[in-house]
Amino acid sequence: MALDKIGIAKRIAQEVKDGYYVNLGIGIPTLVANYVPEGINVEFQSENGVLGMGPFPYEGEEDPDVINAGKQTITTLPGASFFDSAMSFSMIRGKHVDLTILGAMEVSEEGDIANWKIPGKMVKGMGGAMDLVASAENIIVAMMHVNKAGESKLLKKCSLPLTGVGCVKKIVTELAVLEITDRGFKLLERAPGVSVAYIQSVTEGNLIVEGEITEMQIF
Amino acid sequence: MKIISKIPKKITYFTIFADKYLNQMISKKVNSVEEALRGVTNDMTLMLGGFGLCGIPENAIAHLVEMGVNNLTCISNNAGVDDFGLGLLLQHKQIKKMISSYVGENEEFERQMLSGELDVELIPQGTLAERCKAAQGGFPAFYTPAGYGTEVAEGKETREFNGKMYVLEKAFEADFAIVKAWKGDEAGNLIFKGTARNFNPCMCGAAKITVVEVEELVPLGTLDPNFIHIPGIFVQRIFQGEHYEKRIEQRTVRPAK
Numbered sequence: 001m002a003l004d005k006i007g008i009a010k011r012i013a014q015e016v017k018d019g020y021y022v023n024l025g026i027g028i029p030t031l032v033a034n035y036v037p038e039g040i041n042v043e044f045q046s047e048n049g050v051l052g053m054g055p056f057p058y059e060g061e062e063d064p065d066v067i068n069a070g071k072q073t074i075t076t077l078p079g080a081s082f083f084d085s086a087m088s089f090s091m092i093r094g095k096h097v098d099l100t101i102l103g104a105m106e107v108s109e110e111g112d113i114a115n116w117k118i119p120g121k122m123v124k125g126m127g128g129a130m131d132l133v134a135s136a137e138n139i140i141v142a143m144m145h146v147n148k149a150g151e152s153k154l155l156k157k158c159s160l161p162l163t164g165v166g167c168v169k170k171i172v173t174e175l176a177v178l179e180i181t182d183r184g185f186k187l188l189e190r191a192p193g194v195s196v197a198y199i200q201s202v203t204e205g206n207l208i209v210e211g212e213i214t215e216m217q218i219f
Numbered sequence: 220m221k222i223i224s225k226i227p228k229k230i231t232y233f234t235i236f237a238d239k240y241l242n243q244m245i246s247k248k249v250n251s252v253e254e255a256l257r258g259v260t261n262d263m264t265l266m267l268g269g270f271g272l273c274g275i276p277e278n279a280i281a282h283l284v285e286m287g288v289n290n291l292t293c294i295s296n297n298a299g300v301d302d303f304g305l306g307l308l309l310q311h312k313q314i315k316k317m318i319s320s321y322v323g324e325n326e327e328f329e330r331q332m333l334s335g336e337l338d339v340e341l342i343p344q345g346t347l348a349e350r351c352k353a354a355q356g357g358f359p360a361f362y363t364p365a366g367y368g369t370e371v372a373e374g375k376e377t378r379e380f381n382g383k384m385y386v387l388e389k390a391f392e393a394d395f396a397i398v399k400a401w402k403g404d405e406a407g408n409l410i411f412k413g414t415a416r417n418f419n420p421c422m423c424g425a426a427k428i429t430v431v432e433v434e435e436l437v438p439l440g441t442l443d444p445n446f447i448h449i450p451g452i453f454v455q456r457i458f459q460g461e462h463y464e465k466r467i468e469q470r471t472v473r474p475a476k
Contacts, residue, residue: 047344048270049414056473064273064465065401065413071271071324071468082413084420084448085270085296086352089345093363112368123332123341124323130371131345134364165368 025102052080100136109184109205114160133164145173247407274415320344353390393426407451424453
């Protein structure tokens, strides 16, 4: 059974290590904050100028001056800080953020990522994505393995305008956990009940399968 | 007094002279949004603070609509929503060109852009902040890794440093920077609140004239010099905003316990 968005978020949350500063992109990545394991100390950075992002507020306590990068109302945790956009991107570009989690429309077997534009149809803009992918040491992409038409989104080469080149390290899709190596996509884990053969059939880019591929453990 | 008579004459003179300055801090205060935006004309390039609808100069934007200035180039991270923020200027067709990083919340914007009515330059958010800051701080240009290998780098110089590729980006040149702060004093010193800070500090002093609207304009001496976010030297005009709607784009809550 392919994972749903929450399943993907739960699996990615397992990659968050104690002591990490983490930036979460809009969409599935924001859900990751809800599933970080107990005992892991982490600070979430939001590119619009807050470190120590907390959960959504209770009803009636929303503050219009405290939002995240997706323009949602949030709270802050004890020890949080506010700062301006130039400083925020110094944190990102200057490699002070340990882990970046963001979505993608396409990823290539060389680690190129496209997530900001569909020419003629959707041109919302790149926001902070280009800064994030150009600078982060550790990037995990949350994405759908296939689009609605059943076509692979893990490609030999991206067809859409790029956000960054050669920057993706790890991907979690509804079907698999993969990493990018110098030989292409390498399959690390498969979603519960999903076969290696199926994953191979929907991965257009070069897919390396070595040894037995275990199922993801999602709690 | 015995003590004063023992102090050499020079120092006594300076001590008396210095008293003159107690009431002579440079005042940036203007009394209305009209005064604040005097001199904004058609064809100008404006910087506007804000992230989404958070920290936007609501009163200045409303007045720009009233002034009817058009053919503007606006540097601002987002374009507001259809009926608020910069969306109002778009609705009234006052903007010729937007320089932003993300415009997803505004359907009118996307429509004008896809139809070619509106010229749009989409640039990485960090680059946008830094191009403002470069203008504020006198740097003509800087190298950034953001956008290398993408269409953002087209036509721009690139250079390698320590085995990694970077793109040369230039400081903005703007006529007015229009900023929103939380509290400010008559000297133009500013404090920002929460995530309403965002681009506002980097835009102060980044254009020929910086105009700031504040929720509270306080007397000199109220703000502790240790906790000022932007010193008044970067500000030319400051006024108290009349009214703030502070619209929330996405009201997200968690369930009560």
